Amino acid sequence: MTPSSRHRHDYSLRTVWTGASRGALGAGSDYSRDLEVRVAGKIPLPASTSPAYGGDDSKHNPEDLLLAALSTCHLLSYLALAARAGLPVTAYEDNAACVVDMKDGHVRITEAALRPTVTLAAGGDVEKATKLHAQAHQICFIANSVNFPVSIEPRIVTA
Structure with missing residues (x-):
């Protein structure tokens, strides 16, 4: 296995417009998203x-999914580093947010913030737990793939 192929992983999915069951599109028609x-x-x-x-607020949208990808990638990167470091993490929650706005003539996500709260067992190293967030951000391939700033604002608590 070559060094570059060892890091390559292929993913695929199908996206299906289920709103088609409401009928075909017509010029200027209202349609399901x-x-x-x-x-x-x-x-x-x-x-x-x-x-x-014009979408359905009860369903996930592309903005939710991109933010979820950023948040979960950081979480999983962090947990991997914490496990290697022997850090006694007992809980992890993230209150992530992003902004969609006009920039350079296009509507786009202009920034995102991850606000993880990590709970450590009694005696856990708060300083080490805080520093691991910077490392997790560096290895999170989703964060490395986007063209907008992603800030990490961690909070560490002990049980």
């Missing part, structure tokens, strides 16, 4: 667009 993200062997993920664009 409902869809499903389907990954083989996994539960389908119902999605839509943001209500700001």
Whole structure:
């Protein structure tokens, strides 16, 4: 295995417009923005667009999914580092947020903030737990793939 191929992993999915069941599109017609993200062997993920664009607020939208990808990648990177460091993490929650705005003539995500709260067992090293967030951010391939700033604002508590 070559060094570059060892890091390569391929992923695929199907995105299906489920709103088609309401009828074909017509010029200027109101239409459903409902869809499903389907990954083989996994539960389908119902999605839509943001209500700001006529979508269903009860379903995930692309903005939710991108923010979830950032948050979960950081969480999993952090836990891997914490396990290697012997850090006694007992809980992890993230209150992530992002901003969609006009920039350079395009609507885009302009910034994101991850606000993880990590709970350590009594006697856990708070300083080490805080520093691991910077390392986790460096190895999170989702954060390394986006073109907007992602800030990390950790909070460490002990049980």
